[in-house]
Amino acid sequence: MTKPGLSPEAFAERRLKRRHAAERRFKIYGQVAIGIAVGFLAILLLSIASKSASAFSRHMLVLKIDQPDLSVRSDLAVTDLNLSVRDELVKAFPEIADNRTARIDLFGLTTRLAVLPLTKSAAEKPDMFQTPVDARLAVSDDLDLYLKNEFRAHRTIEVGRAGRLSDTRSGAFRVTDAGPDGFETFQSFVDDPTQPRTDILISLQGAWFELNAISGAALELEHLAGALPPLGELGGAQIDALILPSAGDNRKVSNRQIAYTMLLKQRGMIEKRFNRTLFTNSDSTYPELAGTAAAVVGSLFTMLITALFAIPVGIFAAVYLEEFAKKSIITNIIEVNINNLAAVPSIIFGLLGAAVFLNTFGLPRSVPLVGGLVLGLLVLPTIIIASRAALQSVPPSVRDAALGLGASHSQAVFHHVLPLAAPGILTGAIIAMARALGETAPLLLIGMVAFISEVPRAPNDEATVLPVLIYKWFSGAERAWEPMTAALIIILLTILVAMNLVAVLLRRRFERRL
Amino acid sequence: MLQTLGYLPIGWLVIAPLAAAGFFAFYFGRQQIAALGIGPTLGARLNSQPNFHGYFLALATVLPASFVFLIYLFFADGYVRSSLVSELPNYLVARGPEQVEFFVNRVAEYARDAQAAATGNLLFDASVERYSVLNGTARLIGVLSAVLAGASGFWIGRRQLSRSFPARSYIELCIKAELFVCAAIAILTTAGIVLSLVFETIRFFSLPDGPSVTEFLFGTDWNAQTGANFGAVPLFFGTLMIALLAMLVAVPVGLFSAIYLSEYSSPRFRAWVKPILELLAGIPTVVYGFFAATLIAPLVRNFAQWVNALPFTPDTLLAAQPTSALAAGLVMGVMIIPFISSLSDDVINAVPQPLRDGALAMGATKSEMIKQVILPAALPGIIAAILLAVSRAIGETMIVVMAAGGRALITLDPTSDITTVTYQIVALLTGDTAFDSARTVSAFALGFVLFGVTLLFNIIALRVVQRYREAYD
Numbered sequence: 013m014t015k016p017g018l019s020p021e022a023f024a025e026r027r028l029k030r031r032h033a034a035e036r037r038f039k040i041y042g043q044v045a046i047g048i049a050v051g052f053l054a055i056l057l058l059s060i061a062s063k064s065a066s067a068f069s070r071h072m073l074v075l076k077i078d079q080p081d082l083s084v085r086s087d088l089a090v091t092d093l094n095l096s097v098r099d100e101l102v103k104a105f106p107e108i109a110d111n112r113t114a115r116i117d118l119f120g121l122t123t124r125l126a127v128l129p130l131t132k133s134a135a136e137k138p139d140m141f142q143t144p145v146d147a148r149l150a151v152s153d154d155l156d157l158y159l160k161n162e163f164r165a166h167r168t169i170e171v172g173r174a175g176r177l178s179d180t181r182s183g184a185f186r187v188t189d190a191g192p193d194g195f196e197t198f199q200s201f202v203d204d205p206t207q208p209r210t211d212i213l214i215s216l217q218g219a220w221f222e223l224n225a226i227s228g229a230a231l232e233l234e235h236l237a238g239a240l241p242p243l244g245e246l247g248g249a250q251i252d253a254l255i256l257p258s259a260g261d262n263r264k265v266s267n268r269q270i271a272y273t274m275l276l277k278q279r280g281m282i283e284k285r286f287n288r289t290l291f292t293n294s295d296s297t298y299p300e301l302a303g304t305a306a307a308v309v310g311s312l313f314t315m316l317i318t319a320l321f322a323i324p325v326g327i328f329a330a331v332y333l334e335e336f337a338k339k340s341i342i343t344n345i346i347e348v349n350i351n352n353l354a355a356v357p358s359i360i361f362g363l364l365g366a367a368v369f370l371n372t373f374g375l376p377r378s379v380p381l382v383g384g385l386v387l388g389l390l391v392l393p394t395i396i397i398a399s400r401a402a403l404q405s406v407p408p409s410v411r412d413a414a415l416g417l418g419a420s421h422s423q424a425v426f427h428h429v430l431p432l433a434a435p436g437i438l439t440g441a442i443i444a445m446a447r448a449l450g451e452t453a454p455l456l457l458i459g460m461v462a463f464i465s466e467v468p469r470a471p472n473d474e475a476t477v478l479p480v481l482i483y484k485w486f487s488g489a490e491r492a493w494e495p496m497t498a499a500l501i502i503i504l505l506t507i508l509v510a511m512n513l514v515a516v517l518l519r520r521r522f523e524r525r526l
Numbered sequence: 527m528l529q530t531l532g533y534l535p536i537g538w539l540v541i542a543p544l545a546a547a548g549f550f551a552f553y554f555g556r557q558q559i560a561a562l563g564i565g566p567t568l569g570a571r572l573n574s575q576p577n578f579h580g581y582f583l584a585l586a587t588v589l590p591a592s593f594v595f596l597i598y599l600f601f602a603d604g605y606v607r608s609s610l611v612s613e614l615p616n617y618l619v620a621r622g623p624e625q626v627e628f629f630v631n632r633v634a635e636y637a638r639d640a641q642a643a644a645t646g647n648l649l650f651d652a653s654v655e656r657y658s659v660l661n662g663t664a665r666l667i668g669v670l671s672a673v674l675a676g677a678s679g680f681w682i683g684r685r686q687l688s689r690s691f692p693a694r695s696y697i698e699l700c701i702k703a704e705l706f707v708c709a710a711i712a713i714l715t716t717a718g719i720v721l722s723l724v725f726e727t728i729r730f731f732s733l734p735d736g737p738s739v740t741e742f743l744f745g746t747d748w749n750a751q752t753g754a755n756f757g758a759v760p761l762f763f764g765t766l767m768i769a770l771l772a773m774l775v776a777v778p779v780g781l782f783s784a785i786y787l788s789e790y791s792s793p794r795f796r797a798w799v800k801p802i803l804e805l806l807a808g809i810p811t812v813v814y815g816f817f818a819a820t821l822i823a824p825l826v827r828n829f830a831q832w833v834n835a836l837p838f839t840p841d842t843l844l845a846a847q848p849t850s851a852l853a854a855g856l857v858m859g860v861m862i863i864p865f866i867s868s869l870s871d872d873v874i875n876a877v878p879q880p881l882r883d884g885a886l887a888m889g890a891t892k893s894e895m896i897k898q899v900i901l902p903a904a905l906p907g908i909i910a911a912i913l914l915a916v917s918r919a920i921g922e923t924m925i926v927v928m929a930a931g932g933r934a935l936i937t938l939d940p941t942s943d944i945t946t947v948t949y950q951i952v953a954l955l956t957g958d959t960a961f962d963s964a965r966t967v968s969a970f971a972l973g974f975v976l977f978g979v980t981l982l983f984n985i986i987a988l989r990v991v992q993r994y995r996e997a998y999d
Binding site for chain 1: 540576615694697698701702703705706708709712713715716718722723724726729735749769778779780781782783785786787790799802803805806808809812813814815816819820821860863864867891892893894897914917918920921922923924927928948951952955956969970975976977980981984985988
């Protein structure tokens with residue numbers, strides 16, 4: 013075995029070294045594997061948490077609104093309040109007069125349905141809009157995202173001092189430099205001064221302009237918003253340029269809307285608030301108005317049905333198999349069957365629900381009743397297996413003592429064995445319910461993806477549930493759905509963590525007692 | 527009167543009196559036996575405690591009544607509808623059964639709402655009124671016969687009660703029967719799954735626009751949305767490819783984690799890390815899907831574009847799609863890690879300690895001991911764990927729905943979007959689910975294949991685990 017020219021000792025030492033290196037490598041593989049798994053979990057949680065952060069706050073438009081003759085019918089009330097909102101907005105920017113595009117941009121700051129929460133509170137307090145009140149409306153999702161992201165990248169630079177402001181025939185304005193350099197520094201900043209720049213806004217004495225060109229030591233400007241300064245000499249008023257992070261045609265928010273926003277923020281009419289509607293509203297086609305209330309209630313009803321069905325049936329089945337059944341072919345089949353059922357893909361249960369509950373029994377689609385039953389069948393094996401383990405852990409002496417004192421079989425089980433197994437069973441049941449709460453695929457097949465804008469009031473009302481809502485918001489086209497989806501995931505994970513914590517605490521208590 | 531009865535919600539109307547009758551019967555039976563006293567001599571003592579007599583009488587009352595009422599629930603609606611249809615004028619019936627059913631549904635809906643105003647349509651209003659009357663009659667008959675059944679049950683049961691009556695044995699029997707029914711629900715579920723899948727699959731293959739079995743299993747052209755082609759091979763291919771990618775992540779990571787946790791780590795490290803790994807199994811799959819689609823899929827795409835841009839690769843080497851098999855497979859692999867690690871952990875711990883001690887005593891290093899003694903001994907269990915994990919990967923739905931895409935392709939490029947069996951089931955069954963088009967029913971044929979394959983894997987895995995356990999126990 014030894015190579016020529018190598019003493020046996022040296023050979024053995026070399027081999028030992030190699031073996032020890034292999035040992036170290038092997039150990040490192042294990043550490044790397046654990047690192048990968050834990051790292052992935054950390055990345056998953058962090059990425060979702062960071063994505064969700066922006067959805068928990070929302071920018072609101074603050075307007076003084078009065079509407080003495082508000083309609084009682086809710087759809088008409090929406091129209092009424094919208095009219096007031098538009099009036100208020102126009103009042104805030106009298107200078108746009110009847111410029112059509114300017115008005116469209118102005119009304120685009122919020123959506124028509126943003127007044128819905130107001131109509132709801134008006135339905136409870138009919139006289140609330142008799143006198144002007146500060147009303148808060150969600151700004152449009154695009155503007156909200158802009159304020160949360162790009163707004164932070166705004167940069168302001170000083171352009172120079174204003175000389176003379178004059179208007180041109182085409183409706184644009186010219187302002188000359190009061191200083192000697194004729195905007196040369198600024199001109200060198202803008203590389204091609206003959207082209208209109210849509211990523212630069214100019215502010216002058218509270219008015220906002222787009223930069224068309226720099227020519228002949230003067231700025232050629234397009235008025236956007238804000239009261240126009242008087243034409244003529246401005247006496248060296250300061251001109252500022254706002255450098256936007258992107259050009260106007262690349263974003264959903266127009267330059268004019270940014271000008272409005274700058275002015276509204278200055279006047280304190282846009283403020284950032286905690287996004288309460290995420291919890292109080294139901295689903296909506298507008299991300300800024302969508303909330304989780306209907307899905308939370310839908311999930312509650314579904315879990316109620318699942319718990320009412322699966323927990324008793326699961327416990328009784330476990331009691332039968334563990335305490336009553338004699339070993340026979342039938343019990344053997346049931347056992348094998350339960351073990352296999354636990355590993356059947358969840359989507360198969362959705363097919364079962366669609367074929368049996370919907371098609372054969374004719375139960376309605378998208379209702380928590382059917383969803384709860386399907387999920388109940390899905391988690392039944394889990395509950396049975398956990399309950400059997402808990403029953404097995406009760407010492408046989410308890411059973412024997414009860415039987416010896418003359419208790420019947422069922423008395424011994426229900427009065428003595430089951431209470432001792434209860435914490436273990438409950439732990440299993442909670443974990444099973446947590447699994448049911450996160451389950452999506454089978455519910456898609458029984459139609460729980462329908463658009464539900466009202467909070468369900470009974471288990472046989474149409475409803476949706478939290479995980480399905482995650483899937484639906486994820487499929488939404490607007491960019492604003494992504495943080496909303498992430499926020500919804502955080503809500504769901506919080507509930508799941510709470511459920512699992514309860515299970516863990518129960519187990520701890522249980523372990524201390526026995 | 528009948529009409530008003532037809533409006534009322536029936537549920538509580540029946541459950542409350544039933545519960546009341548049950549309570550009454552229980553206290554009555556208990557009272558009657560308790561009044562007899564315990565009894566003078568040993569032979570003449572009460573066979574069962576008064577409570578059991580109470581339970582017996584309550585069951586004797588409630589069970590027949592509920593049974594009769596269940597019969598009413600099953601048949602009354604059909605009876606009411608068919609008698610209403612038989613009274614409808616001929617011109618309406620002539621419009622075909624679908625129109626008639628639609629009409630009757632609207633009538634039923636209207637009749638349920640007591641406040642609904644008359645519509646002005648004479649036929650419709652008359653039908654609503656007639657429906658309510660018929661419904662009320664059926665209810666009256668149902669409730670009366672339930673009361674009759676309950677009363678006769680009570681009467682017969684009462685005559686049984688005596689000192690020597692073995693009430694306890696009957697109650698025990700009832701409890702046992704109920705427990706058995708609960709245990710049998712698991713079997714019923716399996717039967718329901720198998721029957722519905724088989725039934726719909728047979729229907730799929732016998733539909734005029736459905737494919738033949740060989741066409742379905744071996745055809746390579748899948749275009750179910752338009753109902754044209756049902757060759758499922760691209761679906762099977764996509765499913766297996768994603769499962770394979772997932773296994774490439776999950777098996778090494780899961781196995782090495784299990785080895786490290788059971789053989790190397792300190793108990794404290796293990797107590798912290800094991801629950802963290804199990805957290806991965808508790809995260810809902812829809813969350814993994816979101817993660818795969820919003821973070822991993824763009825990364826995969828960028829990577830593919832980077833590879834394409836390398837000077838020595840052709841520009842169209844990788845598909846670089848926004849959703850890809852690789853993204854779904856990677857994240858699915860992470861999801862499956864805890865299955866492999868905790869199952870392998872169990873089997874590694876089940877290897878008897880003397881085998882370890884023996885190997886170490888012979889001078890093996892720890893890794894040699896693991897590689898040459900423990901892993902061979904635990905191999906069947908590890909293979910079972912991998913089989914279970916594969917069946918899990920094949921059946922996983924939300925990750926592929928959100929991150930894998932819907933194009934039925936056969937390609938080895940992992941950055942291409944690729945479809946799976948579960949994706950197609952979801953795509954075919956959400957939205958319009960009329961159960962008569964080949965498009966919808968094809969989902970059940972796919973489900974049948976999925977169920978069969980996963981069942982096979984599970985049975986093999988459970989067998990292996992069982993046999994292995996027996997060998998060391």
